[in-house]
Structures are given as structure tokens and as C-alpha cells.
Amino acid sequence: MFEFLFRLWQRLKNLFGANLAFAPLSESLHYKTLRIxxxxxxxxxxxxxxxxxxxxxxxxxxxxxxxxxxxxHMSLHKEGRPHWKIMWHNDGTVSLSPSVNRLVGCKSHFFFERGRVRWCKQ
Incomplete structure (x- = not known):
């Protein structure tokens, strides 16, 4: 079911433009954190x-x-630009700071907080 909704969302984005103000499918999803x-x-x-x-x-x-x-790809190297900071939480999730703001391609802009995506309104 999720795969169907995900593909439907992709088609709607392609039809109406990639710079939609929100993406409800991923907002409520909890991301798994893997350290590799x-x-x-x-x-x-x-x-x-x-x-x-x-x-x-x-x-x-x-x-x-x-x-x-x-x-x-988000660099955690303090010397590089841009770079992000990572915060580990007791439940195994992570948060990134600052927000992820794609200036090319889909132009997504979101915060990653406690294993969840929080979309920025355009």
C-alpha cells in the first residue's frame, strides 16, 4: 500500500511541479537510523x-x-561548507541541524528531527 501511495505522490509532483509546499506521505513516517x-x-x-x-x-x-x-549527502565535517551537526537521541533516532535545503533539482526544504521529516512551507 505504501509503495502505491509513494508512486502516486511522485506522479502528482511531476504533474503539478516539484516545489510543492508539503509532502504528507513522508511527514508522518519514522525513519530508521543505520550507522555504517x-x-x-x-x-x-x-x-x-x-x-x-x-x-x-x-x-x-x-x-x-x-x-x-x-x-x-550531508557532510558532518566542521571545516566544510555546507555542513550539518547531528544529535543522537536516547530512542536511537537522530536530528540534523540546520535544515536540508536543496537549491537544485526538486528544491526540497525540510528539517530532520528525531527520525522524522518536517517540511518547510515555501
Whole structure:
């Protein structure tokens, strides 16, 4: 059922434009957090991948929650620009700061808080 709704949402975005103000399908979904050393060849939807080794995390990857299918990479290197900060929560979820704001492609803009996507209104 979810796969059907996800494909329907993708078609609606393609029909009416990628810059919709909200994406209700992913807003309520809880993302699984996986801590790994490198991104897998086939990434799973609704999963955020924290890349690192030992106590050092260097990036975060995920499939864009808008449905466009693009892979998002967020650097955690303090020296780089742009870069994000990650906060781990006791329930195993993570939050990213600042928001993820795609300036090209689908132009998605969202916060990732406690394993959930919170869309910014345009």
C-alpha cells in the first residue's frame, strides 16, 4: 500500500511541479537510523545512514523524502561548507541541524528531527 501511495505522490509532483509546499506521505513516517562505514549500493527509503567509524561520524546519506529518488549527502565535517551537526537521541533516532535545503533539482526544504521529516512551507 505504501509503495502505491509513494508512486502516486511522485506522479502528482511531476504533474503539478516539484516545489510543492508539503509532502504528507513522508511527514508522518519514522525513519530508521543505520550507522555504517559506507553507503550501500542500494539504499532503502525511510532510512537515514550515518557514515562513520568508531566515535567519528563524517557524513549522513538518505534518499530524498520528496519522492524524486535522488540521494542526499550531508557532510558532518566542521571545516566544510555546507555542513550539518547531528544529535543522537536516547530512542536511537537522530536530528540534523540546520535544515536540508536543496537549491537544485526538486528544491526540497525540510528539517530532520528525531527520525522524522518536517517540511518547510515555501
Amino acid at each position: 562505514e559506507e553507503l550501500p549500493d542500494k539504499m532503502e527509503a525511510n532510512t537515514i545512514y550515518v557514515l562513520g567509524e568508531g566515535n567519528y561520524n563524517w557524513s549522513v546519506g538518505m534518499i530524498c523524502p520528496c519522492g524524486c529518488g535522488n540521494i542526499l
